[in-house]
Amino acid sequence: MAVIALHRPGLLPFMRQAFSYATDGGPLFYAWMTLLTCVALVGVNAWANQVVSGMQVTGMGDHVSWGLYISNFTFFVGVAAAAVMMVIPAYLYHDHEMHDAVIVGELLAISAIVVCLLSVTVDLGRPDRFWHMMPGIGRFNWPISLLTWDVIVLNGYLGLNVWICGYLLWSRWRGTVPSPRLYLPFVFLSIIWAVSIHTVTAFLYCGLGGRPFWNTALLAPRFLASAFVAGPALIIVVLLVLQRLGSYPFGDKPVRLLLRVVQITALINLFMLAVECFTALYAGSTHAASLRYLLFGAHGHHALVPWMWSAIALNVIAAGLFLWPGLIRRPGLLVTACLMTFVGIWIEKGMGLVIPGFIPSTLHEMVEYVPSLTEWKITLGIVAGGLIIYTLLLKIALPLLSGWTPGLSVGVEAMDAQHRQLFDRLNALVVAIRSGRGTTELDRTMSFLDSYVREHFADEEQLMADAGYPGLEGHRRMHASFTAELESVRAGLASLQADRQELAERLHLSMRDWLLRHIQVEDRSYGVFLKQPAC
Amino acid sequence: MSDLTRRTVLKAAGATLGASAFAAAIAPLTQWQPAESVDEFLRRHYKELTAEDLAAICRRIEADTKVSHGIDVHVAAPQPMPGVQFGYALNLSICVGCRRCAEACHQENNHDRTSHNSYIRVFELDNGSIDLATGDATYDHPVPAKGKYYMPVQCHQCDNAPCVKVCPVEATWKEQDGIVVVDYNWCIGCRYCEAACPYHARRFNWKKPEIKAEEINPDQSYLSNRVRPQGVMEKCTFCLHRTREGRLPACLEACPTGARVFGDLADPDSDIRWVLANKRVFILKDELGTKPRFFYFFDK
Numbered sequence: 123m124a125v126i127a128l129h130r131p132g133l134l135p136f137m138r139q140a141f142s143y144a145t146d147g148g149p150l151f152y153a154w155m156t157l158l159t160c161v162a163l164v165g166v167n168a169w170a171n172q173v174v175s176g177m178q179v180t181g182m183g184d185h186v187s188w189g190l191y192i193s194n195f196t197f198f199v200g201v202a203a204a205a206v207m208m209v210i211p212a213y214l215y216h217d218h219e220m221h222d223a224v225i226v227g228e229l230l231a232i233s234a235i236v237v238c239l240l241s242v243t244v245d246l247g248r249p250d251r252f253w254h255m256m257p258g259i260g261r262f263n264w265p266i267s268l269l270t271w272d273v274i275v276l277n278g279y280l281g282l283n284v285w286i287c288g289y290l291l292w293s294r295w296r297g298t299v300p301s302p303r304l305y306l307p308f309v310f311l312s313i314i315w316a317v318s319i320h321t322v323t324a325f326l327y328c329g330l331g332g333r334p335f336w337n338t339a340l341l342a343p344r345f346l347a348s349a350f351v352a353g354p355a356l357i358i359v360v361l362l363v364l365q366r367l368g369s370y371p372f373g374d375k376p377v378r379l380l381l382r383v384v385q386i387t388a389l390i391n392l393f394m395l396a397v398e399c400f401t402a403l404y405a406g407s408t409h410a411a412s413l414r415y416l417l418f419g420a421h422g423h424h425a426l427v428p429w430m431w432s433a434i435a436l437n438v439i440a441a442g443l444f445l446w447p448g449l450i451r452r453p454g455l456l457v458t459a460c461l462m463t464f465v466g467i468w469i470e471k472g473m474g475l476v477i478p479g480f481i482p483s484t485l486h487e488m489v490e491y492v493p494s495l496t497e498w499k500i501t502l503g504i505v506a507g508g509l510i511i512y513t514l515l516l517k518i519a520l521p522l523l524s525g526w527t528p529g530l531s532v533g534v535e536a537m538d539a540q541h542r543q544l545f546d547r548l549n550a551l552v553v554a555i556r557s558g559r560g561t562t563e564l565d566r567t568m569s570f571l572d573s574y575v576r577e578h579f580a581d582e583e584q585l586m587a588d589a590g591y592p593g594l595e596g597h598r599r600m601h602a603s604f605t606a607e608l609e610s611v612r613a614g615l616a617s618l619q620a621d622r623q624e625l626a627e628r629l630h631l632s633m634r635d636w637l638l639r640h641i642q643v644e645d646r647s648y649g650v651f652l653k654q655p656a657c
Numbered sequence: 658m659s660d661l662t663r664r665t666v667l668k669a670a671g672a673t674l675g676a677s678a679f680a681a682a683i684a685p686l687t688q689w690q691p692a693e694s695v696d697e698f699l700r701r702h703y704k705e706l707t708a709e710d711l712a713a714i715c716r717r718i719e720a721d722t723k724v725s726h727g728i729d730v731h732v733a734a735p736q737p738m739p740g741v742q743f744g745y746a747l748n749l750s751i752c753v754g755c756r757r758c759a760e761a762c763h764q765e766n767n768h769d770r771t772s773h774n775s776y777i778r779v780f781e782l783d784n785g786s787i788d789l790a791t792g793d794a795t796y797d798h799p800v801p802a803k804g805k806y807y808m809p810v811q812c813h814q815c816d817n818a819p820c821v822k823v824c825p826v827e828a829t830w831k832e833q834d835g836i837v838v839v840d841y842n843w844c845i846g847c848r849y850c851e852a853a854c855p856y857h858a859r860r861f862n863w864k865k866p867e868i869k870a871e872e873i874n875p876d877q878s879y880l881s882n883r884v885r886p887q888g889v890m891e892k893c894t895f896c897l898h899r900t901r902e903g904r905l906p907a908c909l910e911a912c913p914t915g916a917r918v919f920g921d922l923a924d925p926d927s928d929i930r931w932v933l934a935n936k937r938v939f940i941l942k943d944e945l946g947t948k949p950r951f952f953y954f955f956d957k
């Protein structure tokens with residue numbers, strides 16, 4: 123007798139499916155992508171002109187020799203690092219609900235690293251000589267130059283996240299249970315690695331003895347603290363937007379958890395800023411020159427003062443809002459607070475940390491910096507590019523995580539079709555509950571699901587009985603427990619209007635996972651049985 | 658037409674549109690000539706070149722300059738003299754702040770004319786303070802002004818050079834005779850060294866340097882004053898094309914007061930050794946541990 127195995131879909135169909143997930147969408151999706159593409163192309167064009175005319179088209183000069191590009195780079199390293207704030211609870215504390223949602227963070231890390239790499243590339247005076255940095259063919263000044271460390275850690279972090287996300291999605295697509303050996307070590311490595319990317323980036327600056335403003339041991343901790351505000355804040359916004367769009371199949375817990383993170387990190391970040399200010403300003407040494415310039419202006423130069431005070435105001439207000447317990451029930455306000463702190467930290471890291479390191483110059487000259495239009499175009503273009511990547515990655519990952527995939531096929535056409543519908547219905551129900559739509563519609567969806575499940579289970583059991591499947595009894599019991607669970611959710615829906623949120627959570631978690639595991643293991647085994655030729 | 662094919666057609670149209678828009682966006686790059694030749698693009702790092710390679714490259718630069726500017730220049734590649742350790746000292750008691758050194762540097766080193774670049778910045782300081790924060794490098798009045806003294810600053814050729822440490826591609830390094838150089842054909846233009854230098858000694862080519870053919874100094878070398886490409890770093894080299902051949906730096910020759918003393922630190926009988934032994938010498942930002950080869954001293 124031949125070895126029987128159900129067909130596992132291969133790489134090519136996976137790519138095809140990913141492509142169609144990534145490129146199919148409604149008018150909103152196409153409008154969004156068109157907008158981003160336009161911004162990105164304006165950036166590409168500005169960069170091409172910069173390459174030809176030289177860096178004179180920027181606002182930089184020999185006094186302030188790094189500007190918007192490196193500021194933006196530094197900020198997005200932090201955003202990338204912040205994915206750990208989801209990875210740690212998901213994997214270290216085995217928080218089941220974070221397990222799927224964590225991919226939203228990991229994909230953000232991938233996109234943010236791309237933004238970082240592009241930001242450094244556009245800052246190069248000679249991008250054509252990029253190969254001089256490649257180990258082997260160029261001369262890679264490792265381990266002496268911190269910049270080479272940064273190249274290693276950033277690319278390493280990119281690789282780690284691509285591997286983890288790719289492997290998990292691929293397994294989901296194939297309907298196999300991911301082998302922990304193949305991803306868990308990488309997950310733990312990525313946690314340490316995330317801290318390292320931002321630490322090394324801080325070392326780029328604080329290792330320079332000639333720049334007292336940067337030359338402080340507090341720089342790396344400050345970088346991390348601010349990253350752990352801006353990153354989670356952005357992820358909260360992304361989760362809420364996805365929820366609103368109805369393409370978010372996960373519970374509310376990630377948002378609540380991330381909010382708890384930023385409540386604390388926002389305060390730590392402000393605390394560190396205060397410590398920095400006190401240490402420098404109280405002693406009143408010349409080392410405080412940059413900080414004084416930044417906060418109050420100096421010798422008639424004030425370019426950064428409005429930026430810095432806006433940053434402080436944004437961060438303080440956001441930190442206050444985060445502490446207000448009612449915020450979680452006001453998604454609009456929550457998004458506003460997150461965006462405020464996101465912008466606040468962006469300013470704090472660029473205009474507040476990178477630029478003032480150059481002002482006054484090492485010979486104490488006051489030369490100010492204002493980014494040129496070219497720099498803004500290129501920077502916005504890069505961010506748009508990052509958003510394009512992030513959007514496409516989410517479009518591929520979310521349906522793969524929440525829906526039926528060919529990997530779940532049990533080999534029986536009719537059953538597959540029913541399973542597929544079951545997933546769709548369940549997701550629709552979760553969305554309906556969460557968005558607080560009318561009770562009538564909910565009830566309709568609910569009763570549809572209810573009767574559908576019964577029918578499907580009956581069909582399935584009939585199929586097994588006809589084939590004389592030995593596992594029928596066990597299978598029947600599982601079906602019964604699922605039906606009971608659904609029944610209790612229904613009862614809950616009828617009685618408690620207030621706790622819909624929790625019901626949605628419960629539905630999504632217990633039932634979808636039940637379904638997934640059930641189909642993945644139990645149903646496939648009858649699929650295999652059915653395929654056996656009668657002896 | 659079925660929904661599926663319509664979608665495919667739309668997607669294909671979108672992709673084509675996107676691709677052609679992209680092509681249009683990067684079109685300016687076609688006007689870019691970063692390197693004169695493939696050869697130049699693929700040129701190895703300075704330290705990997707043989708003497709013959711180097712000689713051939715110098716000849717090529719001469720030929721290229723003939724084509725681009727219509728003039729004859731001589732590009733050499735002088736090597737460090739064995740046992741020589743260059744050092745420079747500057748007498749703050751007699752410097753009058755005339756900026757002739759800065760001007761001489763501007764001409765000697767074929768600097769960009771439009772930005773009036775120079776490797777030397779001269780600071781005017783108040784008597785009684787060596788705090789650069791009170792200094793001014795943009796003074797514009799007859800010198801020496803009352804109550805002021807002057808401090809020219811240029812590359813200190815640090816023995817523990819932060820600029821060399823940070824370079825990701827080893828495009829800048831310290832030569833045997835103590836001079837820190839840049840390979841203009843290897844630098845990727847990241848400007849990390851410029852951020853690292855505590856003495857504001859590095860200059861970046863924010864654009865292609867502009868200099869009239871008749872103003873070009875024809876006496877050039879590969880590692881110093883040849884006309885630089887766009888987008889790379891440059892710095893003072895103690896005029897190595899002169900000093901490695903036994904001449905003095907251009908800034909020293911231009912100084913009307915004799916404030917500048919240049920020589921071989923390894924030679925106990927040199928002027929510079931005499932200054933270090935007999936004058937009140939100080940090192941700018943000594944506390945940073947950069948170990949400069951540039952010293953300031955006072956007569957009285």
Ligand code: SF4
Pocket residue numbers: 811812813814815818819820821837853854855856857858859892947
């Ligand atoms: S002065 Fe600046 S450029 Fe010169 S060797 Fe020292 S760090 Fe390098």
Ligand code: SF4
Pocket residue numbers: 823824825826827828829839843844845846847848849850851889890
């Ligand atoms: S600008 Fe050039 S010399 Fe300076 S660190 Fe970057 S690659 Fe090295």
